[in-house]
Amino acid sequence: MVYDVDTGAVLARRELETVGHAAGHHVHPVDGSVYLDVGEGQDGSVIFRGTTGADGEVEFVAYPWWDRCLIDLAPGGEQFMTVDHGQADVAFHRHPDGDVLFTLPVEAFGYDPAETFVEWSGGYLTPDTAVVVLGGEDEEEWFRYHLVDVHTGTVGGEIAVEVTSPYEFVPLGDGSWLTGGPVRRSRATAGTDPDPAIPRG
Structure with a gap:
């Protein structure tokens, strides 16, 4: 779920279709997009990236791996x-x-x-x-x-x-x-x- 930080209103909601029990958030230092690394225990890890389009719509992209864990984003992005x-x-x-x-x-x-x-x-x-x-x-x-x-x-x-x-x-x-x-x-x-x-x- 994506919330408005000022009002708490829900801006977007998406079912991720993962079986994760924890996730790490990484904010991109330049464009503000958010990487979400969902750990699925022995089943692996799924990485998503959330962005806001020019029309204000929130978009989610799933990277095509289930076997890589996101560690860090470069300082320059x-x-x-x-x-x-x-x-x-x-x-x-x-x-x-x-x-x-x-x-x-x-x-x-x-x-x-x-x-x-x-x-x-x-x-x-x-x-x-x-x-x-x-x-x-x-x-x-x-x-x-x-x-x-x-x-x-x-x-x-x-x-x-x-x-x-x-x-x-x-x-x-x-x-x-x-x-x-x-x-x-x-x-x-x-x-x-x-x-x-x-x-x-």
């Missing part, structure tokens, strides 16, 4: 990042049509796909760089944060992120990120350790 529901790869798509720009499987990061997976987390650290989170389990669970050039698909170095869960890491698109609380961190150059924590607020 020209692309978005998804992870395979089975966690085998990460892909970067053109906005708004969703065409795949490039895909990186686990092997592209130098890991064995039988022992390593792409986490459903990460995102755009800057307009030019995304962070892809790889995870696995040896004697205990581990996560590593890899940098990717979103224009060329080149895998770069790693950054050090101090979290207990990969979902605590939230990149903000300006070179900084949150780590599970009111602490914002940044880095000076690719592949270096983060600067000391800078409390905000």
Whole structure:
């Protein structure tokens, strides 16, 4: 359902025909359209995009995948990042049509796909760089944060992120990120350790 923020009136309603029990909203930073990622548990994930036409009518588009999870939108809005529901790869798509720009499987990061997976987390650290989170389990669970050039698909170095869960890491698109609380961190150059924590607020 789409509501008028001033009056609460229902502007549009659509049956999504999903069996989801949760959804994430992502507002496009330029055109204001809304991406909706509906998780369907073991059945996968469905991504919708809602827009308002020139006539004021609300329109919904469903992307033709049921097996990709929306992770983040680029700060400039020209692309978005998804992870395979089975966690085998990460892909970067053109906005708004969703065409795949490039895909990186686990092997592209130098890991064995039988022992390593792409986490459903990460995102755009800057307009030019995304962070892809790889995870696995040896004697205990581990996560590593890899940098990717979103224009060329080149895998770069790693950054050090101090979290207990990969979902605590939230990149903000300006070179900084949150780590599970009111602490914002940044880095000076690719592949270096983060600067000391800078409390905000």
